[in-house]
Amino acid sequence: MLAVHFGAGNIGRGFIGSLLSQSGYDVVFVDVNDKVVQALQQRGQYEVIIAGETTETQVVRHVSALHSQHQRNEIIDQIARADLVTTAVGPNVLPLISQTIAEGLQKRITVCSQPVHVIACENMIGGSEYLKKYVWEHLSEQEQASLKDKCAFLNCAVDRIVPNQSHDDPLTVVVEPFFEWVIETKEVIGDIPHMIGAHFVDDLQPYIERKLFTVNTGHAIVAYLGYRKKYETIHQAMADGDILSDVTNALRESGRVLVHQYGWNEAEHQAYIEKIVQRFVNPSMTDEVTRVARSPIRKLGPNDRLIRPAMKYYECFGEVPTSLAKGIAALLLFDYEGDEEAVQLQQTIKESGVEGALETYAKLPSDHPLAVEIKKQMLYM
Ligand SMILES: NC(=O)C1=CN([C@@H]2O[C@H](COP(=O)(O)OP(=O)(O)OC[C@H]3O[C@@H](n4cnc5c(N)ncnc54)[C@H](O)[C@@H]3O)[C@@H](O)[C@H]2O)C=CC1
Numbered sequence: 001m002l003a004v005h006f007g008a009g010n011i012g013r014g015f016i017g018s019l020l021s022q023s024g025y026d027v028v029f030v031d032v033n034d035k036v037v038q039a040l041q042q043r044g045q046y047e048v049i050i051a052g053e054t055t056e057t058q059v060v061r062h063v064s065a066l067h068s069q070h071q072r073n074e075i076i077d078q079i080a081r082a083d084l085v086t087t088a089v090g091p092n093v094l095p096l097i098s099q100t101i102a103e104g105l106q107k108r109i110t111v112c113s114q115p116v117h118v119i120a121c122e123n124m125i126g127g128s129e130y131l132k133k134y135v136w137e138h139l140s141e142q143e144q145a146s147l148k149d150k151c152a153f154l155n156c157a158v159d160r161i162v163p164n165q166s167h168d169d170p171l172t173v174v175v176e177p178f179f180e181w182v183i184e185t186k187e188v189i190g191d192i193p194h195m196i197g198a199h200f201v202d203d204l205q206p207y208i209e210r211k212l213f214t215v216n217t218g219h220a221i222v223a224y225l226g227y228r229k230k231y232e233t234i235h236q237a238m239a240d241g242d243i244l245s246d247v248t249n250a251l252r253e254s255g256r257v258l259v260h261q262y263g264w265n266e267a268e269h270q271a272y273i274e275k276i277v278q279r280f281v282n283p284s285m286t287d288e289v290t291r292v293a294r295s296p297i298r299k300l301g302p303n304d305r306l307i308r309p310a311m312k313y314y315e316c317f318g319e320v321p322t323s324l325a326k327g328i329a330a331l332l333l334f335d336y337e338g339d340e341e342a343v344q345l346q347q348t349i350k351e352s353g354v355e356g357a358l359e360t361y362a363k364l365p366s367d368h369p370l371a372v373e374i375k376k377q378m379l380y381m
């Protein structure tokens with residue numbers, strides 16, 4: 001079995017590549033990082049260090065790599081005969097890899113009759129559908145029709161915290177023990193792909209929202225509040241009693257929406273929250289506040305981890321969620337110069353005010369009670 005995986009970064013090597021290799025796939029990573037691509041090509045294996053109460057090292061074998069820009073023909077050939085194409089590149093990069101994927105699928109029409117499943121493993125709702133939209137733009141109507149029974153895009157939710165890595169070996173990656181990969185089966189063609197450790201469900205929506213609006217909502221709030229208080233790591237921020245209390249309250253708010261909307265059992269959801277909060281304080285891993293806070297414009301999107309649960313809360317209960325609003329207020333104050341989106345966000349605020357930024361990026365009108373509360377929270381910070 002062959003899997004082509006775009007993005008040999010933290011999640012690519014530390015989660016998806018590792019599970020695919022364990023499931024028996026030969027994994028061809030595609031990346032733009034010369035050092036990582038060359039090391040994978042030379043060694044064909046790497047180490048994943050699972051850092052929990054004890055430490056375990058796994059060797060991930062049967063891997064190779066291609067350069068995303070310099071080896072396009074080879075990538076197209078691999079996609080033409082792959083069983084699986086996966087990505088973990090970040091939502092903003094999906095449009096950039098869509099043409100290569102489209103050309104691989106084009107070639108596949110003539111060289112392979114087996115179905116291929118494409119799975120975007122990104123922190124977003126409908127990631128694979130989003131990728132499909134871009135891939136389809138590069139294909140003619142006739143090609144799209146030929147691929148109808150040969151290619152399916154499966155939405156999924158991926159959960160494993162993999163911080164930035166700093167080892168002598170550019171391939172080694174330290175990960176937390178916990179992982180969850182939930183994949184929607186609606187679009188599957190033929191048999192469900194063989195993937196050890198993945199959980200297949202008919203309807204992904206409750207799972208992706210539970211994950212995004214608990215793990216990612218909570219993590220983002222710790223990071224933005226932590227940045228305000230000049231903490232460098234998530235660990236330091238979580239040791240601050242006020243931040244811990246703010247994040248717990250925000251997760252109570254998003255949890256109220258999730259229980260109301262999807263009927264998750266309240267006590268089980270509370271246990272889920274507690275487990276996640278424990279994951280944030282894993283003493284065996286160091287995670288930087290600026291990594292978790294990265295790309296604040298994306299994170300301020302109307303369907304992302306802060307605005308969507310806050311808006312749902314308002315719609316469901318007719319009240320403004322003050323702790324989520326506090327998290328959004330902290331995001332708007334994230335002025336880290338090492339992050340292009342943070343710089344752009346601060347520029348927008350300078351030119352159009354907080355109202356303008358909320359309208360532009362969150363699609364939130366300035367007179368909406370949530371916008372009013374966010375501005376109020378900013379005054380206290
Ligand atoms: N790190 C984590 O804990 C988690 C990350 N995710 C999601 O996984 C995705 C990737 O995140 P990370 O692995 O943390 O980021 P990362 O920055 O470590 O990895 C992204 C990789 O994509 C590569 N890349 C960039 N442009 C490319 C291109 N044109 N072609 C091929 N490769 C390209 C980069 O060189 C990098 O190796 C994101 O959507 C993130 O939200 C999801 C769950 C957990």
Ligand SMILES: O=P(O)(O)OC[C@H]1O[C@](O)(CO)[C@@H](O)[C@@H]1O
Pocket residue numbers: 123158159160161162215216219220291292293294295
């Ligand atoms: O990858 P994003 O969307 O920038 O967000 C970072 C978040 O994703 C994770 O990497 C895992 O979901 C968390 O560590 C962090 O909350």
